[in-house]
Structure formats: structure tokens, C-alpha cells
Amino acid sequence: MxxxxxxxxxxxxxxxxxxxxxxxxxxxxxxxxxxxxxxxxxxxxxxxxxxxxxxxxxxxxxxxxxxxxxxxxxxxxxxxxxxxxxxxxxxxxxxxxxxxxxxxxxxxxxxxxxxxxxxxxxxxxxxxxxxxxxxxxxxxxxxxxxxxxxxxxxxxxxxxxxxxxxxxxxxxxxxxxxxxxxxxxxxxxxxxxxxxxxxxxRNSPLAITKAIAAVNLSDTEKGFEKEIKSFGELFEMKDKQEGVLAFLEKRKPQF
Known part of the structure; x- marks a missing residue:
């Protein structure tokens, strides 16, 4: 456009x-x-x-x-x-x-x-x-x-x-x-x-997307629930695998 x-x-x-x-x-x-x-x-x-x-x-x-x-x-x-x-x-x-x-x-x-x-x-x-x-x-x-x-x-x-x-x-x-x-x-x-x-x-775009959604609910009753669910969901995503592996290998992650 x-x-x-x-x-x-x-x-x-x-x-x-x-x-x-x-x-x-x-x-x-x-x-x-x-x-x-x-x-x-x-x-x-x-x-x-x-x-x-x-x-x-x-x-x-x-x-x-x-x-x-x-x-x-x-x-x-x-x-x-x-x-x-x-x-x-x-x-x-x-x-x-x-x-x-x-x-x-x-x-x-x-x-x-x-x-x-x-x-x-x-x-x-x-x-x-x-x-x-x-x-x-x-x-x-x-x-x-x-x-x-x-x-x-x-x-x-x-x-x-x-x-x-x-x-x-x-x-x-x-x-x-x-x-x-x-x-x-x-x-x-x-x-x-x-x-x-x-x-x-340079940080995980998947994690940041989840963080935005959780922070936006921080003043509601659903905030903690959103954080817990998002934390768990990220364990099944590629960025967590790369981030943890990079930490263990003492290198910068490539997201």
C-alpha cells in the first residue's frame, strides 16, 4: 500500500x-x-x-x-x-x-x-x-x-x-x-x-510475543494464568530449544 x-x-x-x-x-x-x-x-x-x-x-x-x-x-x-x-x-x-x-x-x-x-x-x-x-x-x-x-x-x-x-x-x-x-x-x-x-x-521473537500478551493482562485476574500458560507453551517451541542449547554451549542464540 x-x-x-x-x-x-x-x-x-x-x-x-x-x-x-x-x-x-x-x-x-x-x-x-x-x-x-x-x-x-x-x-x-x-x-x-x-x-x-x-x-x-x-x-x-x-x-x-x-x-x-x-x-x-x-x-x-x-x-x-x-x-x-x-x-x-x-x-x-x-x-x-x-x-x-x-x-x-x-x-x-x-x-x-x-x-x-x-x-x-x-x-x-x-x-x-x-x-x-x-x-x-x-x-x-x-x-x-x-x-x-x-x-x-x-x-x-x-x-x-x-x-x-x-x-x-x-x-x-x-x-x-x-x-x-x-x-x-x-x-x-x-x-x-x-x-x-x-x-x-536479538532476543526470541516467540518469547517476546508471549510476553507482550502476558504483560497486557497484568492488571487483570487473568494475568497470572496467561503467564503460566505461555511459559508452558514456550517449552514446545523452537526458540526455547535454541536458547537453552546456546546457553549450555556458551554461545549467543540465533533466533
Whole structure:
């Protein structure tokens, strides 16, 4: 599929997805959500890809939010459908992808942009990053999973503070509260993401897929059950055989 609003580059086993709407600070519109959905479907099916990095073009913005012009005249039914479609097509898809997605937050990550970053498995931010959920200033609430994912990452109290106040926080503050894993100077952000992605790509893709599914259930009653079952299933898979054999032979595994 050819894309108008995103760019995909591949380096070894890593796919880099760049949202390319710099004129609108990479705001999410319906077409961009559709293209990202298709891109991640392709990444999921690509056996040669083991890790994905998601970022925004330019040096100012990861994603500055949703494209408000598209939905300003919606009624309640249309708005509900917008939120459900976006969550199903993109945000939940990324969270449940069979391989890790690293968000390289290079600037503004506001509203739907922060929700997009939160749907990724890992978040690295630049030192010029500004993160926030400003929806209540529009008389709305986050609709792409923000009220659900933010409390899991930072706790209910901090999530309430950020959502109710609509304040923007820095990358450093995001790291302090657990919203960002690490913060780097802007010029070091992508190299550091690549370094992490490369390290991840050397590990068992089968085990990582199982780990993603188990971690995603960590706040539910089914989490322990999922971990136990996945642990057992991996004993019948090729990666466990290679990993254990490599350990015993004192060599690096070849997954």
C-alpha cells in the first residue's frame, strides 16, 4: 500500500514508521489513522521485522493531537463511532501487536498524540517533549484510551491531575512519573531508540510475543494464568530449544 501521510523505513529487523504531516504538527486525521493501521498490519505480518519505532517528522512534534476540524460538527453517535473505530483500528492494535513498538516522542505529544504514545510498549522522549491531555479545555475527555492507559502508567491520582488540569509536562517530568522510560537530547533520541530496538531484536521473537500478551493482562485476574500458560507453551517451541542449547554451549542464540 502506498502512503501519503506516513513514511516507513526498514533497517535490518527494525521498521521505522514516521507520521509525516509537518504542516499540521503531525496531527491525527482519519486518513493518517487508516494508514497507520495498515502499516502496523503489515509490520505484524512481516516475519523479517522484529521491532517497530513510531515517531513524527520534524523536530517539533510527535503528534500534536487529533485533527479537530474533522469532527467539530459530529453528533454523539458519530463521536462514539470515531472513538471506537480509532481504538479498534489503531490504538488497541498497537498495544496488542505481536512485536514491540517503541514511541520516539520528539516534541509535542498532546491529546491523541499522547494516547498514541501510551499505546506503544515503550516510550523514549526528547528533552524538548511536551506531553498532555488537553481535551477538557474543549469540553471533551480523551477518547482514544487516555483515561484507561494513563492511570495504569502513572497511577490514578497523577492521571486525574493531568486529565483534569489539561497541563503539559516536560519529558523529564514524564520520566519521573513513569510516563516516559528515558529522556534524551533530541539528536540522540532516534539513535537511542535504534540501540534499544537492536537489542530487543536479538532476543526470541516467540518469547517476546508471549510476553507482550502476558504483560497486557497484568492488571487483570487473568494475568497470572496467561503467564503460566505461555511459559508452558514456550517449552514446545523452537526458540526455547535454541536458547537453552546456546546457553549450555556458551554461545549467543540465533533466533
Amino acid at each position: 502506498s502512503f501519503q501521510n506516513i513514511i516507513i523505513n526498514k533497517e535490518a529487523a527494525i521498521s521505522i514508521v514516521t507520521i509525516n504531516r509537518p504542516e499540521s504538527l503531525n496531527a491525527l486525521n482519519a486518513q493518517t489513522i487508516e494508514e497507520l493501521s495498515q502499516a502496523f498490519s503489515e509490520i505484524e505480518a512481516d516475519e523479517n521485522c522484529r521491532v517497530a519505532i513510531l515517531t513524527g517528522s520534524g523536530e517539533k512534534s510527535f503528534v500534536a493531537g487529533a485533527d479537530i476540524k474533522e469532527f467539530q460538527d459530529f453528533n454523539s453517535g458519530e463521536a462514539e463511532n470515531l472513538a471506537k473505530t480509532g481504538q479498534d483500528k489503531l490504538f488497541n492494535k498497537i498495544e496488542n501487536l505481536n512485536k514491540p513498538v517503541i514511541a520516539a516522542v520528539n516534541g509535542f505529544a498532546l491529546g491523541g498524540g499522547l494516547e498514541l504514545a501510551m499505546s506503544c510498549h515503550i516510550r523514549y522522549a526528547s528533552d524538548n517533549a511536551k506531553l498532555g491531555l488537553p481535551e477538557v479545555t474543549l469540553g471533551l475527555i480523551p477518547g482514544y484510551g487516555g483515561t484507561q492507559r494513563l492511570p495504569k502508567l502513572v497511577g490514578k491520582g497523577l492521571a486525574n491531575e493531568l486529565i483534569f488540569s489539561a497541563k503539559m509536562i516536560s519529558g523529564e517530568r514524564a520520566k519521573e512519573i513513569g510516563l516516559a522510560n528515558e529522556v534524551f537530547p533530541l539528536e540522540e533520541l532516534m539513535p537511542e531508540c535504534m540501540k534499544l530496538a537492536t537489542q530487543i531484536s
